Amino acid sequence: MDPILNTLNPAQMEAAQETEGYLRVVAGAGSGKTRTLTARYLYLVEALDISTANILCLTFTNKAAAEMKKRIRARLPDRDLGRITTFHGFCVGLLKEDCHVVEYPSTFLVLDEEDKEAMLRRVFEDLGVTGRDLTIKDAVDYIGWRKGGRGYVKTLIDPDLDRLLAHEKEATTLKDKVLYRYFYEQRKCYGLDFDDLIYFTLYILQTDKTTREKWQRRLEYVMVDEFQDIDKDQYALADILSGYHKNLFVVGDPDQTIYTWRGADVKFLLEFDSRHPGTKTIYLNANYRSIPPVLTAANALISHNRDRLEKELTPIRTGERKPLYFHARTSQLEADWLTAQMRAMHDGGMPYSQMGVLYRAHYVSRAVEESLIRNRIPYVLYSGVEFYKRKEIKDVLCYLRMLYSGDDVSFLRTVNEPRRGVGRSRIAALKQYAQWNKCSLFEALLANLETDLFRRSRAREYARLIEKYRSIYDQMDLTDLLSGILSESGYEAALRSSGEEERLDNLAELKQAIYDFQRKAGEEVTLGNYLDHAALFTNMDQTERSEAVKLMTVHAAKGLEFPVVFLCGLSEGIFPGKRANTREKLEEERRLCYVAMTRARDRLYLSDAAGSNYDGSNRLPSRFLFNAGEGNVEYVVPLDPELVDRVQSQIQKTENLEPRTPREDPEIGRTVRHPVFGEGKIIGIPRDQSGYIIQFEKVPTPRTLAKSAKLEFVQ
Numbered sequence: 001m002d003p004i005l006n007t008l009n010p011a012q013m014e015a016a017q018e019t020e021g022y023l024r025v026v027a028g029a030g031s032g033k034t035r036t037l038t039a040r041y042l043y044l045v046e047a048l049d050i051s052t053a054n055i056l057c058l059t060f061t062n063k064a065a066a067e068m069k070k071r072i073r074a075r076l077p078d079r080d081l082g083r084i085t086t087f088h089g090f091c092v093g094l095l096k097e098d099c100h101v102v103e104y105p106s107t108f109l110v111l112d113e114e115d116k117e118a119m120l121r122r123v124f125e126d127l128g129v130t131g132r133d134l135t136i137k138d139a140v141d142y143i144g145w146r147k148g149g150r151g152y153v154k155t156l157i158d159p160d161l162d163r164l165l166a167h168e169k170e171a172t173t174l175k176d177k178v179l180y181r182y183f184y185e186q187r188k189c190y191g192l193d194f195d196d197l198i199y200f201t202l203y204i205l206q207t208d209k210t211t212r213e214k215w216q217r218r219l220e221y222v223m224v225d226e227f228q229d230i231d232k233d234q235y236a237l238a239d240i241l242s243g244y245h246k247n248l249f250v251v252g253d254p255d256q257t258i259y260t261w262r263g264a265d266v267k268f269l270l271e272f273d274s275r276h277p278g279t280k281t282i283y284l285n286a287n288y289r290s291i292p293p294v295l296t297a298a299n300a301l302i303s304h305n306r307d308r309l310e311k312e313l314t315p316i317r318t319g320e321r322k323p324l325y326f327h328a329r330t331s332q333l334e335a336d337w338l339t340a341q342m343r344a345m346h347d348g349g350m351p352y353s354q355m356g357v358l359y360r361a362h363y364v365s366r367a368v369e370e371s372l373i374r375n376r377i378p379y380v381l382y383s384g385v386e387f388y389k390r391k392e393i394k395d396v397l398c399y400l401r402m403l404y405s406g407d408d409v410s411f412l413r414t415v416n417e418p419r420r421g422v423g424r425s426r427i428a429a430l431k432q433y434a435q436w437n438k439c440s441l442f443e444a445l446l447a448n449l450e451t452d453l454f455r456r457s458r459a460r461e462y463a464r465l466i467e468k469y470r471s472i473y474d475q476m477d478l479t480d481l482l483s484g485i486l487s488e489s490g491y492e493a494a495l496r497s498s499g500e501e502e503r504l505d506n507l508a509e510l511k512q513a514i515y516d517f518q519r520k521a522g523e524e525v526t527l528g529n530y531l532d533h534a535a536l537f538t539n540m541d542q543t544e545r546s547e548a549v550k551l552m553t554v555h556a557a558k559g560l561e562f563p564v565v566f567l568c569g570l571s572e573g574i575f576p577g578k579r580a581n582t583r584e585k586l587e588e589e590r591r592l593c594y595v596a597m598t599r600a601r602d603r604l605y606l607s608d609a610a611g612s613n614y615d616g617s618n619r620l621p622s623r624f625l626f627n628a629g630e631g632n633v634e635y636v637v638p639l640d641p642e643l644v645d646r647v648q649s650q651i652q653k654t655e656n657l658e659p660r661t662p663r664e665d666p667e668i669g670r671t672v673r674h675p676v677f678g679e680g681k682i683i684g685i686p687r688d689q690s691g692y693i694i695q696f697e698k699v700p701t702p703r704t705l706a707k708s709a710k711l712e713f714v715q
Contacts, residue, residue, distance in 0.1 A: 004039050004042055008039055009286055012036045015282045016040040016043050017040075019048065019247065021247065022276040022279040024227075028287060028313045029287065029290075032288055034064075034067060038072060040223070054221065055221045056090065057223040057224075057225070058222070059086055060086065060087070065084050069081045091197040095200060107190070130421075131418070139175070152183075153196075158187070167183075199233070219242070220245050224238050224248070227251060227252035229258075229259045233263075238250075239700070254269050254307070255591055256595050258592045266308075270308070274693055291321065291602060292315040292320075293321060295315050297604070302594040305587045323634065325635050325636065328607065334608065335372075337636075341566070346377075351547060352377060355549045356566070358552060358596045361505055362502065366510075379548050390503075392500075392506055400481070404473075408441045411442050418491055420458035426457065427441075430448065442463075442466065478525065486507065550562070554567075563600075564601075564605070565599050565600035565603070565604050566605045568607045570621065570622040575592075586654070590627065606633065608625075620647050626644075667685070670713055673714055677696040677699055677703065678698050679697050691704055
């Protein structure tokens with residue numbers, strides 16, 4: 001073990017060698033978290049002779065699990081490392097061994113998202129449900145919400161399929177009918193989706209004592225990576241599995257909790273010590289990634305959050321280059337400034353592959369992509385498709401092409417988008433007519449609108465829309481034309497009704513792109529000009545991408561690092577986003593910005609652009625720029641004092657900046673009685689002081705109850 005332990009700093013070594021009991025490691029960005037986890041695993045195996053079969057290491061991604069296995073296999077090439085896995089991977093393994101408890105075969109199917117949607121489409125078809133009645137997305141969301149309480153498991157494990165169908169017939173709402181038919185389809189093939197994997201595992205562990213004790217005794221050491229991102233069910237799973245030996249090692253950083261939208265709660269890490277008496281906490285604050293000025297700005301930024309554990313990253317590397325900030329007049333000028341910096345660094349010998357462009361939302365990448373293409377700088381877009389290849393952008397461009405050329409490709413993409421009842425059988429009839437009459441599919445539709453086959457569809461609405469704008473588009477302003485198409489086609493309304501906020505943002509960015517093109521091209525611009533312009537971006541060569549700038553959202557950049565980071569779109573309403581309307585949401589946005597800044601090793605560029613938001617308000621520089629400290633950031637051009645005053649006013653209006661004052665909690669330690677849970681002891685107070693954390697005698701894990709709960713204080 002000496003060679004491995006000798007590579008650790010004192011805090012890392014303490015975390016690796018502290019093996020017994022509850023241990024919370026608060027690991028800041030770039031502090032060597034994976035190295036510490038790996039060293040602790042090897043210490044357990046090599047120094048303490050613990051079998052790998054008795055160690056469970058839970059990660060959030062297969063990539064993280066693979067990286068740990070790779071490092072450990074270098075020392076333990078012949079050991080089984082199957083218990084270094086994701087939460088879902090562990091649940092599959094447990095269910096393969098013990099799903100007989102709920103009378104499921106070990107050959108059950110794991111359904112991915114595509115399988116789930118395909119199953120739902122079949123359910124819709126069987127029940128005669130159309131997109132106007134209920135969308136697939138809404139059905140998926142509803143099923144996920146109904147499964148959240150875990151009570152559904154008893155229904156889904158019922159071997160009597162007729163009873164499941166009876167539930168469907170008795171259901172009084174369409175959503176419930178879809179829900180129970182989906183359960184029926186799942187049960188027929190013994191299919192479990194990703195939600196089921198954890199819920200079934202918890203159900204078995206909580207209801208079957210023999211299985212629970214078997215796994216608790218087997219898993220002598222439980223380790224959980226990225227603990228700041230776990231949800232309540234993953235928390236319960238880790239707690240149950242470590243319930244016998246009580247050796248639970250968790251590592252994470254509250255300042256990097258950025259997934260609350262999928263159930264993560266920063267309080268699970270913040271309150272770990274109050275929920276687990278005797279917890280030891282170790283801080284990993286030494287940062288091996290970033291130069292001091294980057295960390296100074298990042299530390300200043302995150303210090304404005306309240307829900308955190310006080311810590312400050314300490315740089316190990318040297319360097320004096322402050323983050324550089326540029327405030328542009330337009331998004332195009334912002335993008336051109338970014339690409340100019342890239343070109344200059346590349347000319348100085350830096351590969352493009354060492355540069356990362358980060359942004360809050362995909363639509364922000366549009367101006368940057370266009371500038372990169374104009375300047376012939378290669379790039380790769382991660383966690384998404386290039387702007388002009390996104391579905392909603394291609395759909396709308398095809399609507400515009402229908403006015404201009406009426407080609408069959410555009411027709412097939414738009415005639416049933418949104419749904420108008422022009423399905424496969426009607427399309428097949430049109431194709432046959434077009435083939436016989438040597439005409440386009442749109443012409444075939446016009447010729448068949450009065451037939452019985454099409455009279456019952458909404459194809460006439462589509463035909464009228466295209467005919468109307470075909471006759472006037474060359475007399476219209478392009479942005480007005482786009483607005484008219486989006487409104488009268490029902491496309492925009494369909495996205496709104498299904499809650500597709502990101503797609504709506506992308507459409508708003510397309511309007512801005514057309515406006516920018518029109519302004520630059522002058523009065524002579526035509527629809528044909530713009531379609532040609534867009535085609536140049538959609539048809540760009542995608543080969544030779546290894547030497548390329550990386551573009552991605554901040555969420556996608558979690559866990560990565562780059563020598564150079566460009567953080568663009570730093571405007572109020574974009575970053576922080578316009579929906580950050582509570583302190584908790586605003587703090588998550590600030591954590592997200594902190595994650596973005598701490599991806600940078602050597603250089604950090606910050607930028608934004610003036611102009612208007614889509615609600616008509618003027619764009620202001622992000623408060624996060626000011627949170628980072630004016631003296632910690634170098635300004636390319638000083639901001640107008642009046643603009644600074646407006647930002648500060650905006651901050652004062654939307655944030656309560658009063659410091660949090662700790663208070664004593666005399667209730668801790670008191671015994672209480674609950675009408676359902678029975679007697680228990682108050683072991684902690686939530687950070688928002690809204691209730692009590694109680695360890696009940698009859699419940700294996702603590703419960704957080706509101707102050708309004710029916711509690712009787714016994715002593």
